[in-house]
Amino acid sequence: MGNSLVKTQLMDVKDFLTKSISIIEDFLNETTISELKVENEEERSYNKIIFANLRKLAVYSAECLETCSVILINEPFQKAAAEKTLYKIYHQCIEEFFSPKNDAWFEDSRSAYTGRNSIKFSRNVSESVVQLLKNLEGDFQRIREELEYYETDYRTKMIQSK
Template identity: 75%
Template sequence: MGNTLVKSQLNDVKEFLKKTSITLEDFLNETTISQMNLENEEDRNYYKLIFSNLRRLVVYSEESLDACAVILQSEPFQKPAAEKTLYRIYHQCIEEFFSPKNDAWFEDSRSAYTGKNSIKFYRDVAENLHQLVKGLEGEFQRIREELEFYETDYRTKMIQSK
C-alpha cells in the first residue's frame, strides 16, 4: 500500500480513537455501578466485568491514539511503523470490542445477516449501557473492515522475514 493510503487510514483511525475515547470516558465518568440499582451480587459482578472491559478499551484507545499522533508527526512518514500500529490497533481495540477477554459480552455473527446489532450481553443491562455499546458498534465495525487487511498483510510480512 502506498504511503498516502496508509497515512489516510492512520488519520481516519486516529479520529475514530479520539471519538471513542471521549465517548467511553464520558460514560465512565458519569456512571457508577451504584447508580444501576442492581438487585443481586451476580448482577453487580457482571457490571464490574463490563465496566472493567470499558476501562480497558479506553486505555487501549488512548495509547493507540498517542501512537497514531507520533507516527503522523514524524517526517518522513514511517510506513512500516504505521502498518504495525494499525495491526496492533486491530487487535487491541477492535478485537477487544467485539470479543472482550473477560467475556463481558459477545458478538453474534448471525446479526450481520439480520441487520441488527451484533453485540449481545449475557444478561439484561441498563438502557444507557446498551445505547453506549450500540452507538459505538457501527464505527467499530467500519474500522474493523478497513483494518482487516493489516491482519493478514502484517502476518505475511512477519513470516516472510523469518
Template identity: 65%
Template sequence: MGNAIVKTQMEDVKNFLGNTVSVFEDFLNETTVSGLLSEEQGNKDYYKQVLSNIRKLLVYCEEGLDACNIIILGEPFQKGAAEKTLYRIYHQCVEEFFSPKNDTWFENSRSAYTGKNSIRFHEPVPHSVQNLFKGLESDFQHIREELEYYETDYRTKMIQSR
C-alpha cells in the same frame, strides 16, 4: 500500500479513536456500579466486569490514539511503524470491542443477516450500557473492515521475514 494510503488510514483511525475515547470517557465519568444497579437491578459482579472491560477498551484506544498522533506528526512518515500500529489497534481495540478476553460480552455473528446490533451480553445490563455499545458499534464495524487488511498482511510479512 503506498505511504499516502497508509497515512490517510492513520488519520481516519486517529479520528475514530479520538471520538471513541471521548464517548468512553464521558460514559465512565458518569457511571458507577451503584448507578447501574439503580438504573436496573442486576448482578453487581457482572456490572463490575462490564465496567472493567470498558475501562480496558478506553486505555487501549488512548494508547492507539497516542501512537497515531506520534506517527502522523513524524517526518518522514514511517510506513512500517504505521502498519504495525494499525495491526495493534485492530487487535487491541477492535477485536477487544467485539470479543473481550474475559468473555463478558460477545458478537452475535448472525446479526449481519438481521440488521440488528451484534453485541450481546451474557446477562442483562442497563439501557445506558446497551446504548453505549449501540452508539459505537457501527464505527467499530467500519474500522474493522478498513483494518482487516493489516491482519493478514502483517502476519504474512512476519512469516516471510523468518
C-alpha cells in the same frame, strides 16, 4: 499499499479513536454501578466486569491514539511503523471491543446479516450500557472492515521475514 493511503487510514483511525475514547470516558465518568440499580450481587459483579472492560478499552485506545499522533507528525512518514500500529489497533482495540477476553459481552455474528447490532450480553444489563455499545458498534465495525487487510498482510510479512 502506498504511503498516502496508509497515512489517510491512520488519520481516519486517529479520529475514530479520539471519538471512541470520548464516548467511553464520558460514560465512565458520569455513570456508577450504583446508578444502574442492579437487583442482586451477581448483576453487580457482572456490571463490574463490563466497566473493567470499558476502562481497558479506553486505555488501549488512548495508547494507540498516542502512537498514531507520533507517527503522523514524524517526517518522513514511516509506513512500516504505521502498518504495525494499524495491526496493533486491530488486535488491541477492535477485537477487544467485539470479543473481550473475559467474555463481558459477545458478538452474535448472525446479526451482521440482519442489520441489527451484534453485541449481546450474557445477563441483563441497564439500557445505558446497551445504548453505549450500540453507539460505538457502527464505527468499530467500519474500522474493523478497513483494518482487516493489516491483519493478514502484517502476519504474512512477519512469516516471510523469518
